[in-house]
Amino acid sequence: MQQPAIYVRNLRKCFRKRTGFRKHAELWALDDVSFSVAEGETYGLLGPNGSGKSSLIRVLSTLLIADSGEVRMRGLSLPDEQEQVRRIIGRVSVDAAFYKKLSARENLLYTALLYGQKASDAERRAMRILEQLGMENSKFSTPLEEMSRGMQQKISIARALVLNPPLLLLDEPTTGLDPKSRRDVQTFLENLREREGTTILLTTHDMAEAERLCARIGFLAHGKLVAEGTTAELMRTANATTLDDAFIKLTGEELVAEELVAVEE
Amino acid sequence: METTMRQTWAFLFRGYHLTRRYIGWVVVFNFYAVVTSATVALIGVAAGNYQLTLTLVVGALLWNYLSWLYQEISMSIAYERWEGTLEYTFMAPVSRLVHLFGVSLYSLINSVITSLIVLAGLVLFTNLNLRGANLVGVVVVLAVSTLAFIGLGLIAAVFPVMSAERGAEATHIFQGSLLLVSGVYYPIEVLPKWMQPLSAISPATYTLSACRKLFGVGMSGSTPDRLAGAPLSAVTHELVILALMGAVLMPFGLWVFVKVEAWAKRAGKLKRTG
Numbered sequence: 001m002q003q004p005a006i007y008v009r010n011l012r013k014c015f016r017k018r019t020g021f022r023k024h025a026e027l028w029a030l031d032d033v034s035f036s037v038a039e040g041e042t043y044g045l046l047g048p049n050g051s052g053k054s055s056l057i058r059v060l061s062t063l064l065i066a067d068s069g070e071v072r073m074r075g076l077s078l079p080d081e082q083e084q085v086r087r088i089i090g091r092v093s094v095d096a097a098f099y100k101k102l103s104a105r106e107n108l109l110y111t112a113l114l115y116g117q118k119a120s121d122a123e124r125r126a127m128r129i130l131e132q133l134g135m136e137n138s139k140f141s142t143p144l145e146e147m148s149r150g151m152q153q154k155i156s157i158a159r160a161l162v163l164n165p166p167l168l169l170l171d172e173p174t175t176g177l178d179p180k181s182r183r184d185v186q187t188f189l190e191n192l193r194e195r196e197g198t199t200i201l202l203t204t205h206d207m208a209e210a211e212r213l214c215a216r217i218g219f220l221a222h223g224k225l226v227a228e229g230t231t232a233e234l235m236r237t238a239n240a241t242t243l244d245d246a247f248i249k250l251t252g253e254e255l256v257a258e259e260l261v262a263v264e265e
Numbered sequence: 266m267e268t269t270m271r272q273t274w275a276f277l278f279r280g281y282h283l284t285r286r287y288i289g290w291v292v293v294f295n296f297y298a299v300v301t302s303a304t305v306a307l308i309g310v311a312a313g314n315y316q317l318t319l320t321l322v323v324g325a326l327l328w329n330y331l332s333w334l335y336q337e338i339s340m341s342i343a344y345e346r347w348e349g350t351l352e353y354t355f356m357a358p359v360s361r362l363v364h365l366f367g368v369s370l371y372s373l374i375n376s377v378i379t380s381l382i383v384l385a386g387l388v389l390f391t392n393l394n395l396r397g398a399n400l401v402g403v404v405v406v407l408a409v410s411t412l413a414f415i416g417l418g419l420i421a422a423v424f425p426v427m428s429a430e431r432g433a434e435a436t437h438i439f440q441g442s443l444l445l446v447s448g449v450y451y452p453i454e455v456l457p458k459w460m461q462p463l464s465a466i467s468p469a470t471y472t473l474s475a476c477r478k479l480f481g482v483g484m485s486g487s488t489p490d491r492l493a494g495a496p497l498s499a500v501t502h503e504l505v506i507l508a509l510m511g512a513v514l515m516p517f518g519l520w521v522f523v524k525v526e527a528w529a530k531r532a533g534k535l536k537r538t539g
Binding site: 013015029055058061062063064065079083084086087089091093095097098099100101102106109110111113114115116117118119143159 | 267268269271272274275278279282283286287348349350352353354355356357358359360527530531532533535
């Protein structure tokens with residue numbers, strides 16, 4: 001049997017927040033989260049702000065070390081084999097984090113060099129990706145600070161893809177984009193998965209986006225994965241007519257003991 | 266090897282383009298460095314004391330070099346936090362050794378260029394005659410001191426990893442303390458007695474002491490027309506201490522950095538700030 005591209009079991013992460021002199025509160029960002037993503041699959045994680053989506057992406061990106069649990073990326077264990085994991089992942093975060101004074105070209109070449117790639121090859125690949133994302137070549141030399149948020153996010157996606165990683169971690173990649181840019185990005189991701197077989201873990205607030213792109217979806221609330229399955233399975237389980245309703249029912253107050261709702265195939 | 270070279274080049278590439286884009290600020294910082302150094306050196310000129318002028322010139326020049334080097338390395342993490350790119354650098358498959366080597370190399374190039382600009386400014390303002398100074402010896406001492414200061418910079422660079430704002434403040438406090446105790450512009454004997462032992466643990470103390478001898482400061486044979494710079498053998502004691510400090514501080518700085526990075530990943534401290 002083929003090993004999953006992403007394998008997460010009983011993952012827990014707690015942050016201690018200072019609330020006063022010698023007083024701390026514990027905040028469970030991830031509470032016993034388990035799921036797996038098959039090679040070439042697009043898996044969506046839906047959850048409100050503060051549900052633990054970004055913490056989970058950070059753990060998978062080697063930027064956060066979990067308190068307990070098991071994480072394997074294509075068979076490589078985290079955090080022990082983080083150096084190897086870094087070679088197979090690309091990440092896009094909700095905020096387009098760049099050197100804003102530098103141009104798109106300079107930012108992308110810096111990333112490519114950091115990953116040990118040949119600058120000329122990376123530049124060609126980046127140009128191709130940006131064209132597919134609907135960006136003009138002339139924008140390549142424009143400083144990032146002069147670009148719209150949508151353009152910056154497209155550069156951010158190009159940065160992750162210029163490395164040609166088999167695993168893509170996308171943390172709300174279309175948040176704040178206009179409808180046209182959002183559609184460009186979604187179409188690009190669909191084509192990427194079909195063409196390259198890239199495994200994608202996508203977090204989003206957007207139900208329509210999750211329905212369009214994801215083979216399976218997990219609902220995350222208060223650090224717990226409360227349900228997972230295909231759109232149809234989730235709606236059936238929640239006895240809902242839309243994914244929106246299913247989300248509210250499965251993550252809302254009527255959810256008994258916040259247990260993982262196992263959705264059978 | 267090719268990958269390591271490209272990764273090292275990445276930090277030089279980034280530094281070069283950031284310098285280019287922030288050229289206005291680079292000019293301002295260099296102007297300020299020249300003016301503050303000249304202002305200090307002119308105290309000696311006003312006093313009509315050639316030896317005092319030379320003492321102040323050597324202090325200003327070396328402090329510019331060492332503090333610039335220290336600051337560029339120690340603040341490199343703070344800059345990345347402010348830009349929001351720290352997570353992406355830490356996520357890249359580049360070893361911390363190569364990362365910090367790349368950052369240090371760029372800082373070193375920057376420091377040398379700034380020091381040459383300050384030297385030109387000081388010569389212009391004080392009409393200094395450096396004939397007879399052991400300049401080759403000075404370069405050797407600076408090269409050995411560089412290792413110790415890179416080590417100090419690496420140690421201080423962990424503060425912004427721990428806390429973005431507080432960390433940057435801590436690196437400046439540390440830098441100010443070095444300026445105070447190292448005898449940059451005055452002999453350490455004028456410091457309060459309780460503070461004087463601190464000068465013994467600052468690498469800058471030995472760099473300044475050695476370089477002053479090599480320039481000929483305080484040497485009976487030195488005149489305004491010709492300095493009597495000491496031979497390199499006269500500063501063996503300082504060179505040995507500086508080499509030992511470099512040998513200890515560089516690996517220690519790297520070790521501390523790796524430990525604090527692991528702690529920051531457990532505590533969730535790598536998120537963007539600013």
